[in-house]
Amino acid sequence: MTLLTNASEFPADTKVRFHFVAQLITRNPDEEIVLGKVIDDNRNYTQPIEILIGKKFKLEVWETMVQAMAVNEVAEFYVDKTLCLTYTLVAKTLRDAYSKDKPKTQTWQMDENERINALPRLRLEGNELYQEKKNSDASKIYAQAIGIIEQLQLKEKPGEQECQALADMKIPFLLNYSQCQLLMGNHYEVIEQCSQVLFQQPNNVKANFRRGMAHLNTWNPTEAKNDFEKAALIDPSLAKTVQQQLSELEEMIKEKNKSDKARLSQAFGSKT
Template identity: 30%
Template sequence: MALSSLNSSLETEIVKNEESEFSEIEIGKQGLTKKILKRGISWQTPFPGDEVEVHFSGHVENGASLESSHDKETPFRFKLGQCEVIKGWDEGVASMKKGETAIFKIPSELAYGEVGSPPLVPPNSNLIFEIEMLSWTAIRDLTGDGGIMKKIIKEGDGWATPREADEVLVKYEARLESGMVVSGSEEGVEFNIGDGYLCPAMSKAVKTMRKGEKAELAVKFSYGFRPEIDGCLHVDSNLTIDLELVSWKNVTDVTGDKKVLKKIKKVGEGFDRPNEGSEVKVIYLSRLEDGTIIQRKGSDEQPFEFTIQEEQVDEALERAIMTMKKGEQALVTVNGDYLCYHDNMRVNSNDKVLYHEIELVDFIKEKPFWKMDTEEKIEASERKKHDGNLLFKAGKFWRASKKYEKAAKFIEFNHSFSDEAKHQATALWLSCTLNNAACKLKLGEYAEASRLCTKVLEREPLNVKALYRRCQAYLKTSELEKAEDDIKRALTIDPNNRDMKLEYKELKVKQREYSRSQAEIFSTMLSKMG
């Protein structure tokens, strides 16, 4: 008896749920209603701009029947949210899932309004449509102004997309509005996204694509061919580009200025990378652009071993290795400008590029600071600071910065230290952090220099050296008010500080230059207004 009652209760609950699910719901606030007849097969709904494909039939409420796609046995296609259909359709279809069938009651305000659509739709008529969502094709506005519209023809694999520095392999065909094919490659072409290829639309689109994806691009002439590439082509013509992303190679901008680029040839293991102090095993060769090998180290049987940040290999090579994972193989391209200032390879001024072919066989990181006792931390910090001082004097500011950074890290958290060790560690940390700020100034990393000085001032508000270096950074970034505040604060602490007085003179020069430029701008504005 109890079991029969339970079954009856469950059946009643199921019926209630089904009635609730297929009850009429309101969409928006203008009277559009929807009743689902058949549920869809996914959770996704189309976006504005997508090309949807539906079957439909409709009639005027209490009136004549309207057109039906079933009569023509051909689905109806339109772009959602582009005013190609009445507003009620745009809003209603946007709520539908693939495979869903629903009945929509569309108020006249979202249909043909006071005018109607003679002879079938009288003025102020509500419309009833049964719509089945068959499918849709994603179309995206990549520029926000309709300049590049991307239609996905075939979905790609995975979730990853290329980055700005990556090298991509694509197949494509570009056509003018007349249908004339003006460029293409069935075999595929490789190019660096940042450098671009053919036209701006290619680079913008490929960064949104997944491996194996095929897309059709509708490109306005403003995003089309570059004058230096297209020659006699009609640059004022819109384009259609069929584009396939075959694959890409990850490229890392090691130095942040495109002077040292690393292209991964074989992906490494895990997530860890060697850092300063790591013992690494590598195999590499260095060659010039003409193929001349100028250095070769290590082999499968006996890899070359060295310690990171001990100046045992050239800086560009070392910085690239610090971005690699165990087992990774990469090609590193070093720009000639970088070689002139940093590396000591046997190259001359005519060499534009140096290539390093590297395999990171293995590495072991040095003992982490959190496993050291207090004495070990202080000793390690002093040793790193000493190394940094030598590098700074030699003009090797990036290497010196890394030493100071590591030195400060050893003793930054000294809560467990004795009072005497804490006092020693604090003084050491302040010195290393300020020295690192000096490196950042030399490297032109002014925001980082000011950040480091601010950290020092948070611990020691009257530190004149920190104020001095921070005001130097502010002057370089034209933050004149902040620079003036630091100078005045420092001169209050040390009125006879010669360095701060010199900075004050420079500040006044910059302020006069700024006032003069503002006056010129104002004068130009007035002349245009006159």
């Protein structure tokens, strides 16, 4: 990613403008970095990207990178894929907001009221697709709604009433999106989206339970146990379901310990 900043200092709420190129990288057998396909190049957009420092931009690693740069510096950063799990959603938001080539029907050309008024329709469309078990299509609708809200958030300062209202408005879409992603097996995406919800609403039972399921399926046993137990504490009616998941987790841990013990025994077998 290549960034060009136009800000002289970086206290909270500083507006930073930059260009970026996002590119896949691989490593050859000698561990040398090999540049691959260009995913995005915002020189094709209508203007540089703008973020406010300290606003907890959805792709937080960008803030970290920008703040490591000098004014007008051009720099390259190599970022582990685990820090870019939300890139697809973020990139779609930015394209909708800045792309030169979007057709007239796209939401980026709507005014603020039109965008807000589109949200109930998108939620209904997404819900209907979800009921029809079209999880991928529903996810795209929910992602579109999330993108609209995030475009509106770009104009607001953190902590202000308008910004918080938009954050609250985004929560149902994040929950619906995470449910679709859970059913599709995209567990790291579920963890990211549910964590966004829990940052705003720590006692949201759906977010705790779904993140627990995602942690269970990505072998994060401690995190899964914490989320499941909190979900049951918030909603006692989930106690039986949570206990079933915890029992499954315990069995997984036992099997893993048994497998690890057998592997170690094979590797360091007793001497004869």
